[in-house]
Every structure is written in structure tokens, then in C-alpha cells.
Amino acid sequence: MTTVPAIHEADALVRRFETVRGLSLALAAPLSDADATVQSMPDASPAKWHLAHTTWFFETFVLRDHVPGYRLHHDRWPFLFNSYYEAEGARQARDARGLMTRPTLDEVRGYRAYVDAALVLALPDLPGAARALVELGCRHEEQHQELLQTDILHLLSRNPLEPALWPPAPKTPVAMPGPTGWIEGREGPVEVGHSGAGFAFDSEGPRHTVWLQPHALADRTVTNQEWFAFIDDGGYRDPRHWLSEGWAWVRSEEVEAPLYWQKRDGGWTRFGLDGRRAIDPAAPVTHVSLYEADAYAAYAGARLPTEAEWESAAAAHDPAGGNQLDAAGPVEPRPSPGGPAFFGDVWEWTGSAFRPYPGFRAVEGAVGEYNGKFMSGQFVLRGGSCATPRGHVSASYRNFFAAHQRWQFTGVRLARDL
Amino acid sequence: MTTVPAIHEADALVRRFETVRGLSLALAAPLSDADATVQSMPDASPAKWHLAHTTWFFETFVLRDHVPGYRLHHDRWPFLFNSYYEAEGARQARDARGLMTRPTLDEVRGYRAYVDAALVLALPDLPGAARALVELGCRHEEQHQELLQTDILHLLSRNPLEPALWPPAPKTPVAMPGPTGWIEGREGPVEVGHSGAGFAFDSEGPRHTVWLQPHALADRTVTNQEWFAFIDDGGYRDPRHWLSEGWAWVRSEEVEAPLYWQKRDGGWTRFGLDGRRAIDPAAPVTHVSLYEADAYAAYAGARLPTEAEWESAAAAHDPAGGNQLDAAGPVEPRPSPGGPAFFGDVWEWTGSAFRPYPGFRAVEGAVGEYNGKFMSGQFVLRGGSCATPRGHVSASYRNFFAAHQRWQFTGVRLARDL
Amino acid sequence: MTTVPAIHEADALVRRFETVRGLSLALAAPLSDADATVQSMPDASPAKWHLAHTTWFFETFVLRDHVPGYRLHHDRWPFLFNSYYEAEGARQARDARGLMTRPTLDEVRGYRAYVDAALVLALPDLPGAARALVELGCRHEEQHQELLQTDILHLLSRNPLEPALWPPAPKTPVAMPGPTGWIEGREGPVEVGHSGAGFAFDSEGPRHTVWLQPHALADRTVTNQEWFAFIDDGGYRDPRHWLSEGWAWVRSEEVEAPLYWQKRDGGWTRFGLDGRRAIDPAAPVTHVSLYEADAYAAYAGARLPTEAEWESAAAAHDPAGGNQLDAAGPVEPRPSPGGPAFFGDVWEWTGSAFRPYPGFRAVEGAVGEYNGKFMSGQFVLRGGSCATPRGHVSASYRNFFAAHQRWQFTGVRLARDL
């Protein structure tokens, strides 16, 4: 799973583990038992399930497999909280996760405490391979922290009362971004993919050479203001902009704007974790599908970047910079104060299908099911979002979703051939 | 709605109202916020929704319409908790009731308290028509009390942990019922339907004459023991017993036994509000669809009763007798101690489609949508069940469900032509 | 199947058989091989299938079962052309009938000739029971003659070219019918259902007493002119008129007018076997569902007749009168020249669910599957239509369709309580 596992000192790894585990609880703190239980669509999971599944990961792959004498917290819970690991046996159907009103949210918190205590106790004596699994489990939990936020946002958006989970963050006025600038990319052979000592998911490697054609990338992502113009120009009604599948999707789903947008009193609003509010025209557009991103690019006479172009450009930037998640609260893309940024705010759709890199091999065993088996029917996104725990992404990080999905904080950066 | 509204003394009506309202809370007492929120299928509603919808009924048709100066508890909640009254405007889609994690169960309890206080305060001054609506609201809430139990049973049945809501009731050993006896019915003109001073739902009248052919009804309902034999004889695999729609249903749903039955260690078990337990062979079979009831009757060389035959026979029996709901707890059909009984234990499928009686006219206004508009695609059931609040049903009471539905406590009484 | 089978002289039965068989071929004469093969919806069958299935009926139940030494025309064809007789074994799925491009229409005509020759040869020596099956087969084929016409009409209606199968019939101007008159019905016990020497389908008996309440029936069916007013009055947009299932159907199917109606240049047109033409306001409305019929009745302050009311009134009329099918050609409901008529033009929806009469028992064997197993989820229609072979219907004849179906020639007669 990890191409080069990170070897941690025990103390540091304990602190890392406790920090990650604590953030999950903080993100779920304002949730009621019911909020944490309901599943609003098959693509989303209940918050309670995220809290339990991430715990199951540590319990299964670290405690059960590496700690002699460890006793499962509950015999039947692995059935409930296995996500998709076929090697781990039968499990609750994905679209029926929301039927589990028991165990309660508090019982799941108890599960977390039980496993956390066992793991912190065991960690100093764990072999290196197991410590690598702890680090993997932390990374895995960070992924679910982002999903927990976007899944709960989706759930609350389906409530006619449109409840806010958090009070709104104070807004700092930011000047409207100027016209898009273009950053000329490298041409010829470049190396992409992870290598070296740091942590990476299996799909990020091996590092390998690709050949880039002459191209440029936009120096910022597309703004809400620009999206208003796309809508006003009939962008959602003109089939010439759209991929064939995208056009079928627009018509069957009656899509007219990004997800969570509604017109109220003549102006566009969006729903967020702080409720329904006016849209900031200067902020990056978000909650758009690959289809919308691709159609916008066609409308703008441009195209989406490939993942290699993106990575090649982003490698020079700080992956821990920008608007990413530092603490529980009302995340939202924000207008950029200026200067090119590649990380944070919104995941950027690329035009690249999520496929294995040359030389990719899945790890043996259940953990090996991590990414490889999802390598069909998905597009790669890059760069992290306002809901991504800071420190989680890097230039080589490959996120992926299906072309119609848009409940993540997804956005658009344009590219063009030179 | 009421053909002849019952005029109550204020004090008696207040006591009646408080009793009914109290029972709903007692039924929901063991539920967590999540238990009360999740919707396990489109046919079922969340317990919280039942608690709020019955409250909305009083708030809308009594307080809003008849109490000057009454202020709605919350402006948007009527949208959430209107069930199907088109005249009352737009409403939350039926299959999306389970997405409303807010208001919480406690907030809904607060809604109940607010409306209850207002109604008890207003009741002494209410005109007769409004008092009749209070009585109707109590009857309406009794219906939802039964649904609350069957809906929560369905939800818990979908949880792999199969949690029990209540401890099991103590079992009193009862002798196995003997062979079915046959009660000869009346022949020629008989009167059916409600008339007189008591309460009745609109669909129970007008009282009118029907002509019965020579027939007999079984003196008890079909037992689990008899159903074991039906299964063992291949009843679910022989198309000759089945209605065409029923056979299609058996095959597409892969039905092999009543709902909630599972074979464990070679014996049949059922899931109930007290968890999964062995089936009592002497008890009436329940959780069967009209299709299964009809197929069993064909297999047994009999048929289902018509609703007029049933009512004609049941009129001589005490509708408040038998195994009906007296208090919150683990309801379940029980073996009969002997003697013909027509009320309680299981709703008995009849072979009659739910259609209006001659001379039926819907009441004007929103309340008039009560039953009339459901008079297609449903079959009539009679007699009440173990989950029906005692006092709710009468010989003329018409319950109705679609032919494939079986999450209610539904059972089978045979009939035959003479 | 036949309650009292008709015993024919052999010669007369041969003539009867040949007449019926000839009409089917005439009805199909203008069809191409493709017209006769395509299935336009699961409810409809290809014309070729009708021609072959009716032949299979004679081959199976008469020749195979009663003629020693008869050799099947083709071993595999019974699999193709069995409709729904479970006792006759596996068969082509109903919704896949349109995939059978082979055998060709000409080969099916050859099948007909082969079976016809064998049957005419064998008929003089057939025992009475077999002769009764020949008569049943003729009745069965008459039913399919009507379906053949309505199924091909549906198919052609889905073709953007809207091809006409036949040239239009000459129109005789008829005065607009006056306001609806009301015929007072009988009250008290009346007998309905078939008895006596003539042919009848199993579901038409036994004859039995029913008790009618005071009521009246309209002296004619609802006209297109009246339906225009229903549409103009917003009938399709007002939920108060509709059954709950009907309202859901109107909205999900976006129904705004009877099937095959379209507004062209400001006026309503309909599609028929003679192509798309202007609607005659004086003619009976047709191609309406039970939902529409029921909603219209509610809008008109009336209700639909029960099947017993209808039969009681119709018994005095000539079932062979009115606008019924005499020969292949462009059938269509026509304005009545005057006087009450109960037969022909349009099948009249009743408010009665299709359920067995008291004392009904299915015939033993495969033929016994004829009607009984369809006795759920359907409403009864009475009186025959312009597409019903003259002589086929009687006062006791019970047709049945699901509440949403409307590709038959279905119409509306009003009733009211007195």
C-alpha cells in the first residue's frame, strides 16, 4: 500500500495518531445521533459509519493482525464497518449503511476509545510493518474526515429546514481576481509520481517519465463570477459544449447550476455547513462535476489539464499551503489573496482517467485492495480542498471520482495547448 | 370524515386525548434519536415523523382552523409533516421523510407538548365540529400508533445486529389448536357498514344491504404450524396456487416464507420487537401478503372471506376483545385460548378490493382526502391486530393495504362456499 | 372454462371456426413482416404472436390433447407461443416476444394453415369436450383479434411517420348528442352473471344475486366535446378529482389528454388506424384510463357504475347491436344516432375490481388458468368496443385491465346515487 512506508518514532506516531483521531471527533461534535446515522444517497456514508469504519481499519489491520491477544470490541461489528475489502469477508451492503441505527453514536465513540487505548498501549512494541499500517490508517482516516464533511453537507442539504452545522466564518473582503493568467508548462520528458522516503498511497507510484506537449495552465481556478457568465450564456443548454454522457446527465438530472446552488430573490445562493448564504463571486466555483468542468473548458476555448501537466506545475508549490482544513468548522473555498496556488480550496478535475501508473502492482493481502480496484470509470482530481486535512496531500496525490459526482469540493483549472 | 361525529363532554375528551397522546410517547420511549429518524423503505415512515405528523393533524385542523390567535409552533414544519393532503399544499416527499435528522426527537417531543397544551386549553371552548375533529385526530393517531410499531419493527429487522426493542413477554403455554371448524354464515340480504351514534371513518358507511351467498368462515385464523406444512408442501414453488401477480412477486422477490422468518439451525425463527426468537407453532401466522394469503387458501381448497361475510359474522363479537394493544411493549400474535375470535392478533385479509360503499361521498375540504382517494389498488383487511390500540376497531372498520405488503401484522382466515 | 359449453353441430362449428380464423388473417393483411413482429411495450404483443398464439391454443388443447397421432407443426414453437399457461411449461418471456424475428409472418401463416387443416379434418370425430374447446378457442381468438388491433395501433402510434393502416371510413354527419339523460336502475335484489345454454367464460358465473342501491346510469357515454371541457377546466391539474394512485400517474407520466391525442394548429387530433385526424366532438371519448374515468366522474359530480348496475341495465339491450367489428378496417367510436346503447363503441370502465363471483371455481388443468389468476389489480370493463368482433360480448361479459392502461378502446359512462 505504501510505496515507501514512513518509519516513525513511537512517540511521534502516538501524537500523530491522537491528533488525527481527535480531529474526527471534533468534526462530528455538532452532530446528533440521527445526523450521524442517516445516509442521504448511496454514494455517501453516515458520519457514524465513518467514525466506526476508520476505527475498524486500525482494529483489523493493526490490532487483530499484529497484537497477540487482542480481543475484538464486538464480534459482529467488522461485518458492519468493513467498507469494501473482499478479503475481509461479507459486509453490510453499501447502500444500507444508513439502516444501522444501532450501535448509537455514543457506542461508536466508545468503540473509538477502546481501540485507541489498545493501539496507544501496543504501539511502542509494534514492528515496523505495523507502524506503517498505523501511518496508513491515519492517512485513511484523513480521507474519511473529508468525506465525513461532504457527506454531512449533502445530508443537511436534503433537509427542507436547511440547518447550519456551524456558525459562518467571518469574511475578509478580497478584491475580485483579475483575468486568468497562463503559466507555461514544461515540454518534453518529465518525471511524475511519488518516490523517496515520505508516505504515499499505492496509486501514486512508481515514479516514471511522461512526455508533455507544449501547454499552459491557468494561474488560478475558475470563479463563481465566471460561472454566472457561463450560466447566463446558456452554458447548460447548449449541447455543443458537452461530452455526450454529460449532456445526457444534464438533461436527465435537469442540472442548471452547481450542486447546492439556488436562486433566491434573484440572486444565486449556495448551501454550506453554515447554512444557505449568498455566493461570493470572487471565490472559486465548487461542487461541479467533471462533465460541467469539461463543458466549461470547451465553452472557454480551453481544456482540462492532464494529471501529469498539473503535477509537473504543482511540484514547485507548497502542498501544505492554501485554504485547507486546520480544525473543525465551516469550510468553504475562499477568494485567493493573489499569486498562483495549486493546493487547497477545491479539488481540480483533470482530464485524466484514473488508471495505474506503469509498473504499478497492488500490495498483497486485504490492504492491497486499497486503490487498484477502483481504476475504471473515474477521473483524477488533484490539489486538495478546503475540507482536506492540511498535510494530507502532495503534488503526487491522486484523488478520483466518477464524472457525474459533485458533492465533493470540486473545481476547475483551465489548460490550453501552445 | 365522521359519518356521525361523537359529541364528547369536554372533560372526557381531554382525558381521551391525553391517553392517546401518552401512548404514542410510551411506544417511542425506547427509541434513540436515530431509531426515530431513519426510514427503512418508502412504505414506512420514521417514528419521529409519526409523532410529529399526528401532532400536525391537531395543530392544522383543530388549532389553526378553530382557535383564533393560535400561532404555529414553527412556520416550516407543516411542510415537513403533512402526509398527503393536497389541499394543504406542498410537502416533503414521502420517500424522503427519513432525511430529516432535524428537528430532533426531543424537539418533536417539544412540538407535541406545545400543541397538547394549546389544545387542552382550547378544548372547553371548541365548537362541536372541532371536538369531532379532536376525536378524529385521536383515531388518526391510533392508526399511526400501529404504523409506528410496524415501521420500527421493519427498521430494526434490517439491522444485522437484530436489536430487540423490548424484553420478551412471558409465554403462557397454550394447547395446539385443533382442526379448523366452520361457522356457517348468513345467507340473503344483510346490512353492513357503520350507522348510528358512534365514531366511524368515512369509508365505513353508508350502511347498506348486500346479498350473501351460502358460505362458511373458519372459526380461527391459520397457524404457523399450518404454514410450515404449506412451505414443506412446496407452496411457494407451485404456480397453480398463485394469482398471476402474486407468482411474479414470489419469483422476483424470491419469497420463501413470511416476512421476518429465517431458518436457523434447522428451525424457523421470526424477528419481532423482542428480537429474533423461535416461532410458536400454535400462534396465528402473520406478516403474509394478500398474495400469500390467497395462495394458501387455494392450496387449502378454500378462499378468502369477502368483507361483507366477515363483518356479518364479526358483528356478534366484542371488538374490544382478544389480543390487542393495551400498553407499550413487545406485541405479537398469540395462540388463542379457544372459541371463535374475530378481533385482535392479526389483520385478516379479505378478498374484497377497497372501494367506496354505495352512496359514499367524501367530506368537503382537506380532511375529506382521508380515505376516499386510496380506493384503488388495495385490499380490505378486517379485525385489528396485536398492535392495534384496543377500542380502535369495530366490526365495520376497514383497513387496507396493497396486495404485496406484509410488514403489518396480517394473517389469514379461510372461507368456503356451501 | 365454459360454464355451460355450447354443443355445435360439426358443420356449423367448422363454419364458425373458419370465419373466425379468416377474420384474423384479414385484420393482419395490411401488415408487413416487421409490423407483425415488433413489440411496442411489454403490455402489447406482436401481431404475429397473436396469430401464432391463437393457433397454438387449438394445436395444444384440441389437436395435441384430443387427436391421436397429431404431430406438432414444430417442436419448439409451443415454447414461443404459450402465453401464460404455467401448466404448459416454460415459455418466452412476455416482454421478449418482440425479439422473435423468426419464424416469419409467412411461416406463421403456414402454421395457421397446417393447424386449420388438421382441425377441420378432425372436427367431425371430436368428442363434445373437445368441440367445446374449439368454441372456446374461437372465443379466445376473438379476444386476440381485438388486442391485435389495439396493439398494432399502439405500435404505429410510436412511429414518427404516423403511418395509416387503412384509409379512413366515410363520415356520416351526426347531430351533437344532447345533455346526458339518466336511466333509473333497479333497486334491491337482482341476478347477475351468466347461466343457461350459451357460451360464457369461466369468470362470468355463477349467476348470483346482488343487492342494488337506488341509482341511475347515464343514457350514453361521455363525448369528446365533454372531455375538451374537462381539459379546459384544468381537470388534469386538479388533484381533488383524482385517486391518489391516479394523481401520481398523471404527474409521473405527464398525462394531459387521452392517449393518442395531440394538439395540432390549436385543435385536438387523435391517432387511429387511419392515421392522425381531427377529433369528432360528438363521438365517445376513448383511450382513457380508469384513473381518468374516475377523475372525470368526480369532476362531473357523479361516479362510475358498478358492474352489477351496468349488467342489470344492459340485460335488456341487444349485445350484438351498436358499433362493433364486422370486418377488417379502420375501427373508431362513432357518435350515436340516438337512444340508449350499452354495446359497442367503447369498453366502459366500471368501479368494480375484477374479483371472482361467489361460488367461482377455476376449471381443472391448464385451461383453468384462463381468467381466475388475473383476479387482482384489475378493474372490470363492460360492453365491448368498435374493435370487438360482433357476437363476442354479452351483458354478462367481463373484460378487465389495470387502472393505468388505456391503449384499448376504453370510455366512460357516468352513474349516480339516487
Added chain:
Amino acid sequence: MTTVPAIHEADALVRRFETVRGLSLALAAPLSDADATVQSMPDASPAKWHLAHTTWFFETFVLRDHVPGYRLHHDRWPFLFNSYYEAEGARQARDARGLMTRPTLDEVRGYRAYVDAALVLALPDLPGAARALVELGCRHEEQHQELLQTDILHLLSRNPLEPALWPPAPKTPVAMPGPTGWIEGREGPVEVGHSGAGFAFDSEGPRHTVWLQPHALADRTVTNQEWFAFIDDGGYRDPRHWLSEGWAWVRSEEVEAPLYWQKRDGGWTRFGLDGRRAIDPAAPVTHVSLYEADAYAAYAGARLPTEAEWESAAAAHDPAGGNQLDAAGPVEPRPSPGGPAFFGDVWEWTGSAFRPYPGFRAVEGAVGEYNGKFMSGQFVLRGGSCATPRGHVSASYRNFFAAHQRWQFTGVRLARDL
């Protein structure tokens, strides 16, 4: 559409046009009117539609747009026979193509004759751009010739009689291929994509550099014999081999073998245009999905080639060689007589998503919708099949289908990293 249009001499182009048009008629010659009309699934089109749509292409883009005074054969037919060109206006829904029993097959043949005559007459005076469209129309028709064969095969496979369209071809005994050999591929920068004077579809260019990693390709495709072993080893029942989407597909569709395979009397058979016959173990496996191809590769410890690896290796081979379509008849993959072959027999799934090449731009106008808008949700296949008209494919040709589709002649070549 053509990156570099081929300029033909008029005479040669007329001969080319007539040859192509003649082959379509020959392929359809054994079809009845019904065979040519029915649509067996939404992915397939009726043969009649293929014959008419290819004609519409010439009529619209050549005759209508470039021949002054040309009169459409029929005003409404463009609505019927436009496939997906949004710029050409509304059209018959794709899944309703099979409802058009009119025009008849003979009328469509008349349409072809009318358009052919007009085009041959006009061709000598057409400008170069229009001649390029004639060549494009011929290429387009060749694509539909392949689909016509695979669509009719699918239709006949759904007929319980399993009719053969053609007599079987004589079989030449061929020795079983030996073990797979491996051809080492080029490493480092290589050029792929079309350039130069010949014809190519828009998606084949621009020619550009890609960087290949060390790898080898199998010297032949996977055989039926090898697929028997995959089945016997439980390949269809072991989730470890499968992409997640593929595993869901296997289970929901209950896939156990390639399409058209059935076990009869203990041995595998396949259905083909010559009916159902025993499978030749030495022939390439065909009618497998991308999911199956990928799972087989995982099972075999290998992977699928990328399209660039394939093209780089295939460029040295004769694209007009191998088992491709020369004349109407019973096409089928055949055992290879020896030596590596890259063209014919089966389309080879690659692991590459169908996405635009760097610098790709869609042509302006309706013809520009040709390939670009399908560039999501599909995988690339290479090399042509036994049903591909010889001369149609080249090393740079990119075919594409969705990962679950397998009614084309699709097969598998393995690759591995070095």
C-alpha cells in the same frame, strides 16, 4: 474530421463508394424485413437503421450541403435516421429505433438507390471538401457494417430458435498455439497517432510523443482453451482478480462465461452468425468485456497493454492482413496459423481510457461531433476484428466501448512490465 483528407480521383472514388455501398447490401441480404427492423437492446440498432443512417450521412453532409438543387428523398426521414448529431436537430430516441416498422426494408433499399444515384451523378463536380466527406462517409459506413453484423448477431442470439444467418464456413484444422511468447517493446520516447496523407478519423491525431516504460506484449491473443482454464480455476468467482466495478457487474449480471457461450452436453458452445456450434479451443476468445479482459490479465499475472504500447508494436505490421472481412458471410475469429499478428480476428482491449490526444480539436460543424464527444467513460480497443472490412483499420485506429460491453468481437492480448 479527417486530419488530412484523402483527395481521390473521381473515378476511383466512385468505385470506392459503390464497393462500400454494395457490401452493406450484401451483409443485409439474408435478413427479412423483421430481422432488419427489431432492436434487441438500446446499445444495438436495427440493420435497417444502419442501412438508412449511413445513407442519411451522405444525403445530409454531401448532397444537401454541397449539391445545389438536391431534393431530400423524404422530408421526415432525417428525423428518423440522424444518430446523435445535435447540430442536425431533433431525432428519434436511440432506444426507440426498433419501433419504426415503416419505412420497410425495401423502402430503405429504395432510399439507398436514390441517394447513390444522386451522389454518383454529382461526384465528378464536387469540390475537394465534399469529396473528403464522401471518403469519410465510406469510412463511416464501414464502421456501421461491423455494427450491423454484431447487432444482428445479438438479435438472433435472443431468439429461442437460435437461427443461423449463414451456413458455417469450412474449418481448416490448425495446430493448437503454443505458450505465449513475449515481444519486447520500445522504451523511451516514441511517436504515436496519425499523420501524413492517408485518411484518419479526428481522434487518431495529432501525432505526438509518448514515453514508454520497459514492457513486453504477448505475441498472440488469449485463446478459448486458456479461457476454459480461467473458468475452471474459478476466475469468475474470485473477487481478487476484478476491478470493483467489474465485480459488481459479474454479480449483478450473473456472468459466468463470455457472451453467447453456453454449456451443452458438458461442453462449451457459442452462438454465431452460423448458429450454435462447438467452440474451437485454438481460436482467440471473443465477446469478453474490458472487465473480463482485465480480470483475466490479473489472473495471469499480467496486465493489458496501453494503446501507445500497442500502436508502437503494431506499426510494423500490415494493417490489411489477418482475418478481416472481405465479403458477406459467417465471420468468426480463427486460430492463427503462426507468427505474431496485430490485425483482425478480435478487437484488443487496451488499458487506456478513450481521451483526446494532446492538441486534439474537434472539427467545426455537425461532423465535428464525430468522436470528441464520446471521450468519457470508454476504453480504447485496437486492431480490428473478423467483422471489420479489410482496409478500414490502421495502427493508429482507435475504437472504443464501455467497460461492460461485449457484443463486439472483442478479445485480449496480455502485456507486462519489464
